[in-house]
Amino acid sequence: MSTAPSRTSDHTRDHKGDRTRESLRALGVALATPTAPGAPLLAEASSRWLRLLPYALAFAFVASLLPSTVTVLANDYGVNGAIAGALATAQTTPLLLAVTRPLQAWWIVLAGDVLGALVLLGADGVAGRPWPWTPMVVVGYLALMLAVGLREPRRTLLGVWLVTGAAGFAFELLPRPHGDGTHLLMFVLSGVVLLLTGTLRERGDAQRRLVEQETISEAERARRTLLEERARIARELHDVVAHHMSVITVQADSAPYRIEGLPEAAREEFSAIAASARESLTEMRRLLAVLRSEGTEGERAPQPGLDRVQQLVEATVRAGVPAELSLPAELGPVPPAVDLSAYRIVQEALANVVRHAPGAPTRVSVTSADGRLTVLVVNGPPDRARSPLESGGTGHGLVGMRERVRLTGGTLDTGPLPDGGFRVAACLPLTAKEPV
Structure with a gap:
């Protein structure tokens, strides 16, 4: 007692x-x-x-x-x-x-x-x-x-x-x-x-x-990471902008031959447009040389888009993460910058799953409605029975995602889930919009 x-x-x-x-x-x-x-x-x-x-x-x-x-x-x-x-x-x-x-x-x-x-x-x-x-x-x-x-x-x-x-x-x-x-x-x-x-x-x-x-070092590191990611995004967007400038140059140069009976003033105007476009392309290449880090070379492969998301999911499955993709057969016209940003967001989100939540069931969804492209990557809790897998990321994680979303004028929502998983949701406008 x-x-x-x-x-x-x-x-x-x-x-x-x-x-x-x-x-x-x-x-x-x-x-x-x-x-x-x-x-x-x-x-x-x-x-x-x-x-x-x-x-x-x-x-x-x-x-x-x-x-x-x-x-x-x-x-x-x-x-x-x-x-x-x-x-x-x-x-x-x-x-x-x-x-x-x-x-x-x-x-x-x-x-x-x-x-x-x-x-x-x-x-x-x-x-x-x-x-x-x-x-x-x-x-x-x-x-x-x-x-x-x-x-x-x-x-x-x-x-x-x-x-x-x-x-x-x-x-x-x-x-x-x-x-x-x-x-x-x-x-x-x-x-x-x-x-x-x-x-x-x-x-x-x-x-x-x-x-x-x-504290100072951490702030400087965060600032440097942000600047590096912005420079990396700018280098990637160079191809997108260069493509449009090249189209303008070709159209302006060929207009006098495609359109009969153009007055001399119009021909001179098209020539001036073509010259300005070529000059802009030259300045863009100089800008790209400034943005490129020392000792790095430019990418020779074309910039990826949503048409290659399926390959990302398949590579994630091969890395030991059960992932599934929901992607409509026809999304409609997607601006090149939004197309590239959506791909990179999915790529970084899947890399984070492989790195931080090995074995976690993952679902990738890309939808288009009301003039907006929605990218959703949701994973469950990690499989504790497996050892974490190392995977090199393509950028700086959430920092890169935020910058890409800000560039296109969209919104980003990230955070943990009650069951121990994680959610990444990006909403990107399909029409031209000023970055926020």
Whole structure:
């Protein structure tokens, strides 16, 4: 009968342990995350309690150190009560400022500590007690070094450490009742704290710069991919446009021979049209040379169209993907750019299926209605029993599809299906339309 409560207690302890580990992990990430100058420590933390943690710790240190410092100075060192309160305030309250301005807080605390050491030098109770730094000064100073190390650069930390050591060793040169080595203890401990916290901060800086660089690289990669795909589409469309320009040239050159009785002005006009068409073809070839990547050669085969979609599906079946095609026997007149774009969309979609969803049943459908050509490629979930097949894509996947659809003024809808499959649907206008 006691098994169920025991299991419940174990589950509760495990849950609390998980929350504790998550909190510590979040605290470590927050400490390693650089904070903007002037912003509170841990200002970039994700949870509210982490952002308030530095204020709570600073308040706790001040609330405990302030009365303790006053008591030690007044009772143990024999300092006047008013002077002890003033020194304790100067040595502890700047810890509240350290949450946002640690370096400024350090200057105030250092001045208060040095002034306190000078006051203690003439105090009656200093003999046999730590000097120049009291135990409360060491504790408060190390807490301040924690805030400084998490916020300031390496050069500043080195300067703070050297000034700390110089101040302590300078007091060793003065007449004193004894030498207990507190200056050396402060110098060593402050260096250790600054080293650890500075290393943690620099590691966070390096991680932040790496993330920023990866973000920039990803954006540049996406931009380069888009430009490459646009250049590739432009090279492919060169044949389409060149064909039309060649037809115009032939028609303009042959018009005077095909049409009898043309006036001389009309003959000159046809000659001018033919010359302009030939000049345009020459400029297009120059443009193609600019768009062609270095080390690549132009394609000598004619640009494909929907008449070759059946071959794509058959090749996909041979690659191990059960695919079927629905293509009407007569689609009607299809503009060359739309014909080429539809073929490339089907080609890229099938390549993605082979590459990312091996063995997935796939259906390809091409229909024409209401002046629009609809291309639909739908695949089911991949066959997990088969190993993924590698297949070289013809472009850059969805980026190329979007650019081709944008070029023809159509629309593209892609996305996963509830059953784990994927859907690619492109709607291309069969009449001339400005690209969106």
